[in-house]
Amino acid sequence: MQGRIHGNEPYGAESILTLLKDLGTNGSAEYQQIRDAFTIHFIPMYNPDGSELNIRQTVLYDDATGEPLLNDAGQQQRIDLNRDWVADKFQADESLAFYEYWTMVKPDYGIDIHHQGLKQQYGTGDDVTLSLGISLAPGGPTLPTLQGGAYDLLTRQMHGFVFQELSKYGYITMDRYQVGGNLEIDIKGGVVSAMMLGLDYQGMNPTGHSNPVVFFETSGNTSDGSLGQKARGKSIQQNVLAMKSLLSGLATDEVQQVDPEVWEEIPHAPVAGYSTDYAGFIPVSF
Ligand SMILES: [Zn+2]
Structure with a gap:
């Protein structure tokens, strides 16, 4: 987590x-069932320095001087930690530390919590409070090729189960996480994508361990000011419900019984293509 x-x-x-x-x-x-089924590893705050500064990235520091490293333009070198698990990157200390931790734990599943801007549900125009995302799109260019399609199936079921469970609560409005209105993301440079791809950085993952991961995007960025803050309690509670439901469903194998077609029932715009970090835009008929 x-x-x-x-x-x-x-x-x-x-x-x-x-x-x-x-x-x-x-x-x-x-809760007892969850505790009996799993050993759970928590990383509540992956980016403490960026959190203190309330910025997306972290700042790279010179260990010798204790001053921020500067780029050629004289600006602080800021690193998006969520794009720093790449074969030739790992620029920040946090990235290497948590990557090494991941290779030691070798988890079976992962859940990653984010915020997004305010958005409306396709079709209804209702304000979305929670978007369900997978960083390598189900049915897209990459996920069906991993583990014989097992992650394509399981990630659909994980979000399908959460969607069904959280639909029982009146105040949670969900959709699928899309970008640019009608694109699915298919990025290989995201941390949780690297988990699904089984990234082996400098021989630290020699067995090629990998695991499926989903993410939750709470609506309301800190930049949305009072709009985001007003929903604080509900936003936290819906994340807790989503995580608890998913853990419970995995513990009882209910997730694995979900019809993967539920993924299609989660509100979303008709998919025009995939937004990638390796081949730009890929149309849906790739
Ligand atoms: Zn984020």
Whole structure:
């Protein structure tokens, strides 16, 4: 469970800490089932320096002088940690530390919490509170080729289950995470994509471990000011419900029973193509 890799997205940390407290104190059968089924590793705040600065990235520092490293234009070198798990990158210390941690834990699943701007649901125009995302698009150019299609199936079921469970609550309006109105993302440079691709950086993942990961995007960035802050309590609670539901569904194997076609029922614009970080725009009939 990973949150606040982007320092200006606070609810990842807050919701993970809430879930951690609930898992540690709640005596209900559902929480007991989760505790019995899993060992859970929490990274509530992946990007502490960026969080303190309330910026998306982190700042690279010169270890010798303690001053920020500057680029050729004299500006601070800022690194988006969510784009720093790449075979020839790992520019920030945080990236290497958490990558090494991942290679030691070799998790079965991952969940990543983000914020997004305010958006409306396709078809209804309702304000979306939670977008369900996968960084390598189901049915897209990459995911069906991994693990014989197992991740393409399982990530659809993971979000399909969350969608069905959270639809029972009246205040959570969901859709699929899309960009540019009608594009799915298919990025290989994102941290959770690297997990699904089984990135082996400098021989640290010799067995080629990989695992499926989904992410949740809470609507309301810190830059949305009062609009985002007004929804704070509900935003944190919907993340907690989403994470708890997914853990519970995986613990009981209910997730694996979900019809993967539910992925198509989650509100989304008709997909025109894929926004990639390796081949630009790829039309849907690739
Ligand atoms: Zn983010």
